[in-house]
Amino acid sequence: MAKIVMKFGGTSVADLARIRGVAALVKREVDRGNQVAVVVSAMSGETNKLVGWVKDLNPLHDAREYDAVVASGEQVTAGLTAIALSAIGVSARSWMGWQVAIHTSGVHGSARILDIDTAEMNAQLATGQVAVVAGFQGVAPGNRISTLGRGGSDTSAVALAAALKADRCDIYTDVDGVYTSDPRIVTRAQRLEKISYEEMLELASLGAKVLQTRSVEMAMVHRVPVRVLSTFDPDKGGTLVCDEEDIVEKNPVTGIAYTRDEAKITLLRVPDKPGVAAAIFGPLAESGVNVDMIVQNVSEDGRRTDLTFTVGRADLDRALDAIRNAAPHIGYKDLVSDNSVAKVSIIGIGMRAHPGIAQTMFKTLAEKGINIQVISTSEIKVSVLISEDYVELAVRALHSVYDLDATPPQAVEA
Amino acid sequence: MAKIVMKFGGTSVADLARIRGVAALVKREVDRGNQVAVVVSAMSGETNKLVGWVKDLNPLHDAREYDAVVASGEQVTAGLTAIALSAIGVSARSWMGWQVAIHTSGVHGSARILDIDTAEMNAQLATGQVAVVAGFQGVAPGNRISTLGRGGSDTSAVALAAALKADRCDIYTDVDGVYTSDPRIVTRAQRLEKISYEEMLELASLGAKVLQTRSVEMAMVHRVPVRVLSTFDPDKGGTLVCDEEDIVEKNPVTGIAYTRDEAKITLLRVPDKPGVAAAIFGPLAESGVNVDMIVQNVSEDGRRTDLTFTVGRADLDRALDAIRNAAPHIGYKDLVSDNSVAKVSIIGIGMRAHPGIAQTMFKTLAEKGINIQVISTSEIKVSVLISEDYVELAVRALHSVYDLDATPPQAVEA
Numbered sequence: 001m002a003k004i005v006m007k008f009g010g011t012s013v014a015d016l017a018r019i020r021g022v023a024a025l026v027k028r029e030v031d032r033g034n035q036v037a038v039v040v041s042a043m044s045g046e047t048n049k050l051v052g053w054v055k056d057l058n059p060l061h062d063a064r065e066y067d068a069v070v071a072s073g074e075q076v077t078a079g080l081t082a083i084a085l086s087a088i089g090v091s092a093r094s095w096m097g098w099q100v101a102i103h104t105s106g107v108h109g110s111a112r113i114l115d116i117d118t119a120e121m122n123a124q125l126a127t128g129q130v131a132v133v134a135g136f137q138g139v140a141p142g143n144r145i146s147t148l149g150r151g152g153s154d155t156s157a158v159a160l161a162a163a164l165k166a167d168r169c170d171i172y173t174d175v176d177g178v179y180t181s182d183p184r185i186v187t188r189a190q191r192l193e194k195i196s197y198e199e200m201l202e203l204a205s206l207g208a209k210v211l212q213t214r215s216v217e218m219a220m221v222h223r224v225p226v227r228v229l230s231t232f233d234p235d236k237g238g239t240l241v242c243d244e245e246d247i248v249e250k251n252p253v254t255g256i257a258y259t260r261d262e263a264k265i266t267l268l269r270v271p272d273k274p275g276v277a278a279a280i281f282g283p284l285a286e287s288g289v290n291v292d293m294i295v296q297n298v299s300e301d302g303r304r305t306d307l308t309f310t311v312g313r314a315d316l317d318r319a320l321d322a323i324r325n326a327a328p329h330i331g332y333k334d335l336v337s338d339n340s341v342a343k344v345s346i347i348g349i350g351m352r353a354h355p356g357i358a359q360t361m362f363k364t365l366a367e368k369g370i371n372i373q374v375i376s377t378s379e380i381k382v383s384v385l386i387s388e389d390y391v392e393l394a395v396r397a398l399h400s401v402y403d404l405d406a407t408p409p410q411a412v413e414a
Numbered sequence: 415m416a417k418i419v420m421k422f423g424g425t426s427v428a429d430l431a432r433i434r435g436v437a438a439l440v441k442r443e444v445d446r447g448n449q450v451a452v453v454v455s456a457m458s459g460e461t462n463k464l465v466g467w468v469k470d471l472n473p474l475h476d477a478r479e480y481d482a483v484v485a486s487g488e489q490v491t492a493g494l495t496a497i498a499l500s501a502i503g504v505s506a507r508s509w510m511g512w513q514v515a516i517h518t519s520g521v522h523g524s525a526r527i528l529d530i531d532t533a534e535m536n537a538q539l540a541t542g543q544v545a546v547v548a549g550f551q552g553v554a555p556g557n558r559i560s561t562l563g564r565g566g567s568d569t570s571a572v573a574l575a576a577a578l579k580a581d582r583c584d585i586y587t588d589v590d591g592v593y594t595s596d597p598r599i600v601t602r603a604q605r606l607e608k609i610s611y612e613e614m615l616e617l618a619s620l621g622a623k624v625l626q627t628r629s630v631e632m633a634m635v636h637r638v639p640v641r642v643l644s645t646f647d648p649d650k651g652g653t654l655v656c657d658e659e660d661i662v663e664k665n666p667v668t669g670i671a672y673t674r675d676e677a678k679i680t681l682l683r684v685p686d687k688p689g690v691a692a693a694i695f696g697p698l699a700e701s702g703v704n705v706d707m708i709v710q711n712v713s714e715d716g717r718r719t720d721l722t723f724t725v726g727r728a729d730l731d732r733a734l735d736a737i738r739n740a741a742p743h744i745g746y747k748d749l750v751s752d753n754s755v756a757k758v759s760i761i762g763i764g765m766r767a768h769p770g771i772a773q774t775m776f777k778t779l780a781e782k783g784i785n786i787q788v789i790s791t792s793e794i795k796v797s798v799l800i801s802e803d804y805v806e807l808a809v810r811a812l813h814s815v816y817d818l819d820a821t822p823p824q825a826v827e828a
Binding site: 019065068075099 | 497512559
């Protein structure tokens, strides 16, 4: 007998038929003798509808009221799922964030979970009752409803699993696991049986939409084994996100990620003196622009240098405005930008033990005639910025060179 | 400066434009220097949608889960209304039932309000902040969300007004007050400036849909002055529901009500002996059938009599089944039913002081050739059951004979 948390996203509870499907999946786990807590998102489309209403009424709305309105979506799904469970003979009850209670910070709209009361829920789980918990929500100081920000239901599930000391947290979603690369452009991409928290964290922050970054961080901190699997094909096995030590066979590179949501900004002939980076990145931070890769060239004459950085494509105009407004304090000669760039990354905990992994990447791209514009590295990741036109070519070439291609090729199976 | 509760029903908050309209009405009261608590229903159609989902998933759903799902409708409106208020510069916050807290009984789906905590809300009202309270909901023992049953937002508003010791409870709805009769069939019907709690209670239970019966009861018990007025024409004045003593000019009859939702059942030649009424009405109660008027004729031979009663038209088949199943215990000779009957009632606290009011009713109907099938009376009401075909004729004739017709006639104004 195990204690497990099962989380279902918006497409998994999109309508009554799918909610019945969720109930059937939960019943399977109950029938296996497991104690089950279920975390549900809002029915897909509901959150967008509610957010739209709030913004229409007042773009500068009170975040506490935003939370009260938006959290209703998960409340509905939690109640409906409990009803669908009892309809097939499974004892269940719904729990709103304030009922559990899931205590959060007071940063409404993107609150952080501080603490979860589990005594009452644990007592009820022990009687065999399924707990259906509204995801994405909690209760903030002052007894107000809070929400965790987009994708927060993943975080709710992992945090609940940690608090309940669950054996496993199963994230049911619309894909059947984590792949070595995006199967839409790499037909030979393979589903990973296991992936380490660290790798998953890099993948999530590099644009893989399977799991929300904060939920992976939390799983890593609390060592909660997380399984990603498909609501619509639950027997396919999925991917286990777990401790590095639990992964026996390690490729040097585990996966190839990419994101097209990149724009590059270069400031030419910036004074090469202390404080200039602060003069550039201070205004960007104040404008709410997240800066990703940063490269500062070695100064040729010791006085002026070029500085390149990347931002999200949607932030490009805002970033350029912020730089132009700060121009007198920065003192650059020219400002150029390019929004047809993409970032391609190789990720793998095996990199730490295998020198030369980055060199293979650079050589492979060079052989394909792909120019590398910016490089950034971490202990388990190498990212390069290239022209958007070469994304598919680069990803497929790297997927092959690091021995990630499936055999027999999936293209034949399909 | 007064403390007032304003309640807005589903059609008044049906979309964002109307919610903005509600905010404007609330702002008027705030600008007059009043302390304002607002009670809102769900956007019209929302509750039906949610109830439909619950019933689709499980007709035998857990009432606690029904409440969790359905209460979300008012949660959304409360948040949106607070946002619409702040958009026009009015400080406001939403309050869910559990936040207030509005403590209710544990009879989920039709809970009764037991107690309302007002200390925190009163403190906030005193600062000039508007409290926007989700109607229809409360919190039951065990910290579960409860709902008060259909139309419960009226009850929420009156109960809140009583708890806050408000000077007035304004019920904004889609009609502009309480009329002497249904303006759809009596063109000369007049809006009443004032009506007593007792009369309003009779009107509400006789089918007038302006106010929910329980809310009138509660207003009467706590002596909360309730004003019914139109969201869409708020300056028309409305109708004040108040103490009998506050009404100076009293007609013997205040209003003429009718309901077509009636069916008549007659048991012929029932044994005229102790216990027979119990043998008949016991099975009906067990089947959940509400019996309204009951008439037992005087027995001619002292051994057998006829017994007639009325039920809601939707309950007729269920009632007949219950009687037929209990036939061996009752021992009637024949069972006849008629679902083309209607109930017409005259209501007025003045009746108590004016003998002969009922006689005028019977005489008027006789002059029009309308046969009275059943009569029932209370201290301030006389109801008769007649053929449905004569409803309009009867109501108009009674409206005239009791001097309720407006002059100049509304038909000319229209």
